[in-house]
Structure formats: C-alpha cells, structure tokens
Amino acid sequence: MNNNVVILLDLDGTLTLDRNTYSLDLEAISEIRNIQKLGVRVFIVTGNSYPVSRGLATYLGLDGVVAENGCVIYFDEEESLCKEIDSNLVLEFERKFNLKGSWQNRYRRYDFGFYPPDLKDDMISWANYRGLYLKTSGYALHLSYNDKGKEVGVNRLLSLLGVDRKNVIAIGDSLTDIDMMKLAAIKVAVSNADEELKAIANVVTKGSSGEGVKEYISSLANALHGSNKRTC
C-alpha cells in the first residue's frame, strides 16, 4: 500500500542545504528518488511561482507541486484556487512600504513575494483593509487573498490523489508550513525549524534542513521496505 503514502515537502529551508541558502541538498533528493521507487509519491509545497515550482518538480523527478503558497497545483494538469491580485495593488504595496518585489512576481498571479521578509503592523493593516493577507516565510513576505495558505492547495491535491490522511506526511521548516501540516497525520519539522512549527510536529529531525529530510525519508524507506518484505 506504499502507493498510498504521500510526502508533502516544503522547498526553501527544508529541501535546501540550510535556511540561508537556495542550494538544494542533493543527497536528500537522491533519497526521495529511492522512496519513489517504493511507490511513495512526493510533492513540493512552496511559496514559489508556478513555473519555478513546476520546473523544479519536472527536473527533480517529483510527482507534482503546490505553488504560490497553496494557490496553484500541478498533478497531471494545472489548477488555480485563489483570487488574482491586480498588478497595480502589488506595485502600490511594494512602493508604500519600500520593499523589493521578488523577480518571480512577473510570473505570479495569486501570491506575491517581497523583501525584506519582516512583517510590520502597518503592512498588515494595509493588507487587511483590502481583504488581503500577509505572511512571512523567513525568505520573503507573501501577499495574497488566500487566508488559509498552503492548506488550500494541499486539500485539493489530496482529494485528487484520493489518499487517506493517515498516509500523509508533511515536512517543513517555517510558519508558512503550519497550514499544510494541518492536513497531514505525520508532521515533521527539521531541527532548525521555527519553534512554533516544532511545537505542533510529531517528529523533529536530528539534522537541519535537507539533512533532516534525508534522515526522515531514509528511515521511512527502511520501514516501508521491511513492511514490504513481511507481505511477501
């Protein structure tokens, strides 16, 4: 029944070598490919734009993505789940608070990123007055109409997959992963995760970021391999 096991994996700070770099942990990706051979499906759930997320999933060999913090999914086909933000509103926010827009904003429609990633009260007021929501991933500020974050995309993905939540594992490092954790029976935080995420996690890995991902997936693969043998 391994083909019912689904791993939801945050990208920045989780599948990377550390929380302060974008470089992916290649050993963690290698471990993901091993567990896929056992029938486990692995998805990236990230705040990145759709083309960056789908491009990465394609070239890493993953099974699909939840992009723009829950607003777009790809599993066989693309599906959008949020209200688009008018580009004038995006520019107004960027200028008013003297922020730098993410280079990916040109390719986004529902969830826009800005630097520095520090949330301030007057920004939150500005956003809420317009029906918008603000979150920080530690990498960037994110502005969208979606108050449920990654939960929206993950909920739709899991329904497409027809998978039982007891077989869903989520791995992350930041506050923005709490929304996806809500839908996973097994909630894994890497050792360098935000304290609030560790507090709700069932498992906190020994290793940080990609090292923690590798450690968890490798132990899961061993367990599944053992259970396969028993059914022979």
Place this chain on the structure above:
Amino acid sequence: MNNNVVILLDLDGTLTLDRNTYSLDLEAISEIRNIQKLGVRVFIVTGNSYPVSRGLATYLGLDGVVAENGCVIYFDEEESLCKEIDSNLVLEFERKFNLKGSWQNRYRRYDFGFYPPDLKDDMISWANYRGLYLKTSGYALHLSYNDKGKEVGVNRLLSLLGVDRKNVIAIGDSLTDIDMMKLAAIKVAVSNADEELKAIANVVTKGSSGEGVKEYISSLANALHGSNKRTC
C-alpha cells in the same frame, strides 16, 4: 586562474539522466559543485523559459543562465536580446500545424516551444515568410526571430564575464548546441549526442548525458587541482 574557466552546459539531454527524461543527474550536479569550489563558473544554456531556467540555476547553485535559446540571460541581472513574438502569431503557428504548445509558452517572450519536435518543410516556409526561424532540440520545436540561437546569449554572457574564449568549455547533446559551441574553445559532446554535434566536438565523452558531464567535469577538476598544486 581557474576563475577564468567557464563551463556552458546544455540542460535537456545533457544534464539529465538520458535524452528521453527530464530527471537531472544528481551526481553530475554534485561534480559541478565541486569544480565551482575551484573557481570555475558554470552556466546553464537552454531552450527553457526564463523562470524555469533561473529557478533551476538558483536551486542548483549555478552561476547564471542563458534561457529561451539565447534570447535572455541572467548573470547578476536579467538581460533580453531578441525581438518579442506576438502571441497571436504563436497561436496561429500552433493551430495551423496542429501542434501542442509547451506549458512554458505562457512564460516565454522570444522563443516558443511546441510538440511533437519534428521539423517539416511547410512549417519552415511559414516561419521564414514571417521572418521567423524554426529549430528542433529533439525535445521540442522552437520558434523565434533569433537565427543565431544560443550564440546570441552566450556571446553577451562571455563579454560580461570578460573571459578569454580559450577558457570556455561547452557541453551539449543536440543540434541546438552547435550555436553555443562556436564560441567555446573546448567543445564537448556527450556520447549519445546528435552525430552533427559529435562531428564538430573536440571531446566526445564515454558516458551518455549526465554520466558524460560527470566524467568530463571530474577529469577537468583533477587537472585543475594538479595545476593549482604546482603553483603553490
């Protein structure tokens, strides 16, 4: 003087496990990271859209990209080098020849991709009549106003880098890599490359695709390491 050595690397069929998959060869990427530590700079030169290419370069830890088959580069900042194609023209081409547009076409401006990747005479006539050019990478058909392909972006990149062409190495697998090879002193074709590319290559690797990349870069790293030691 290793920081003057530049490697230009095609993506599809070259850095992948084979020519019929998009999955990247993780061992080849690991070898790239090793040689970067010696001061060698590594760039992806690909027909992919800008966000997919830059996203991959960012998460793989590469030094920049030439995307859209030479039409956009990224090295510290983005620069565009071709004439944009009107989206109505893209749609007309797609419908007239009953092709499927690449999912990345929404994120492209200068070079559009279509499937299946087979070039036909009536397509070429249609394109040339409109001042457009058609090429095939084996993965997709590419339509653009750029008749010099990857050469345009690579030429600009090398001038930004201020690197001597004798220190430029290009590695590829297909016909669309011939344009980039023109600017490299060392032209490397992987063993499963198109015959026309092998014919102009200085080096044909023993291994295919990513295996060949790993093999070539690893031997280069050994050579550079040796030359570093001698200068101590």
